[in-house]
Amino acid sequence: MDPKTGNSWKGLVSELERFHMIATELKVSGRFLLRPLDAALQMLTNLLARILGSNLVRRHFHLVLSGLVLFGPLLSFWVSKHNIFANSNHFLYRKFLRSTWGWTCILTGSFVLLLSFSACRSVPVSLRHFSRIGLAGLLWWGTRRLLTLLEDAAGSCYEPMPPAQDVQSPAAAAQPPLLLHEDQTKASCLRANLLWRGYEVSQNVLILCLCCLLLLEEISVFGRHLSHEKRQQRSPGAPIRILFLLCVVLLIMWMFLLLCLLANFPNWPSQQLGGALGYLGWRGLYQGWYRLNLRWCCPGLPGEELFITSGSVKEPKRL
Structure with a gap:
């Protein structure tokens, strides 16, 4: 063997051994640094799961949300018109806000899939539980289409006309004449920078209320999942805990955005009608349809048939 080749080979081996030692040291130090973070994540998620899974929160959350929608516009008397959230172009x-359902579907759907699969290790059961998110999305799409058709039918598009030169009265200057535009939808009217007048329902408040109620229903079973994993002498991994924490953050953000809309852009009774429709949608799905007996057209309630140990009976439906 050529001495130069042997020396280069020995040098390469020594370099690889040195890199391996460095990687081992980094791995040990990384575990040492991540251990307190993992402990903090477990403590926080356990506390939030206990709070959100309690009967007090689950049975009265819709009342808190209803009170927020009803009395939130009263905050407009105390909120400054120059605060950063009074700007409709805020980040x-x-x-x-414009992609509320997309954020809710991605995070909640991922959480439902991961929780159901880790609990029962069954792809069909996981997809059945995930179908609740799809049915809620279908409800939102149909409701939005219906509200758009009703708004186009009940409203009219107007073009403000400049006042005549010989008219000097203050009333005429404050209220310029309007020219009616026929065969205009609300979307095309607003795109043309015209004036739309008619009855409407706040779709932003509707989807925020629906997503808040849906999020709480889906993540409230995480406490039961923790108890089930403890009985099985297992510990939920960090990914599902992080997803649960992200869903809680999203729930808080939706409630904060709802409060900002009601306080900075009050619009009675459009916002209250939107909140009522969001509540009715949640009531019809989670308090009605999903409580039916399990069959091909009913995905069941969150957590149903997931937390059953061997030799145990089926859990009763949640009241």
Whole structure:
């Protein structure tokens, strides 16, 4: 063997051994640093699961949300018109409010899939539980289409006309004449920078209320999942805990955005009608349809048939 080749080979081996030692040291130090973070994550998620899974929260959350929708516009008398959330082009409105259902579907759907699969290890059961998110999305799509048709039928598009030169009265200057535009939808009217007048339902309040109620229903079973894993002498991994924490953050953000809308842009009774429709949608799904006996057209309640140990009987439905 060539001495130069042997020396280069020995040098390469020594370099690989050195890199392996460095990687081992980094791995040990990384575990040492991540251990307190993992402990903090477990403590926080256990506490939040206990709070959100309690009967007090689950049975009265819709009342808290209803009170927020009813009395939230009263905050407009104390909120400054110059605060950062009074601007409709704020970052939270542009990035989150306009894609409320997308954020809810991604995070909640991922959490439901991961929780159901880790609990029963069955793909069909996981997809059946995930179908609740799809049915809620279908309800939101149909409701939005119906509300758009009703708004187009009940409203009219107007073009403000400049007042005549010989009219000098203050009333005429304050209320310029309007020119009616026929065969205009609300979307096309607003795109043309015209004036739309008619009855409407706040779709932002509707989807925020529906997503808040849906999020609480889906993540409230995490406490039962923790108890089930403890009985099985297992510990839920960090991914499902992080997803649960992200869903809780999303729930808080939706409630904060709802409060900002009601306080900074009060619109009675449009917002209250939107909140009522969101509540009725949640009531019809989670308090009606999903409580039927399990069959091909009913996905069941969150957590149903997931936390059953061998030799145990089926859990009763939640009241």
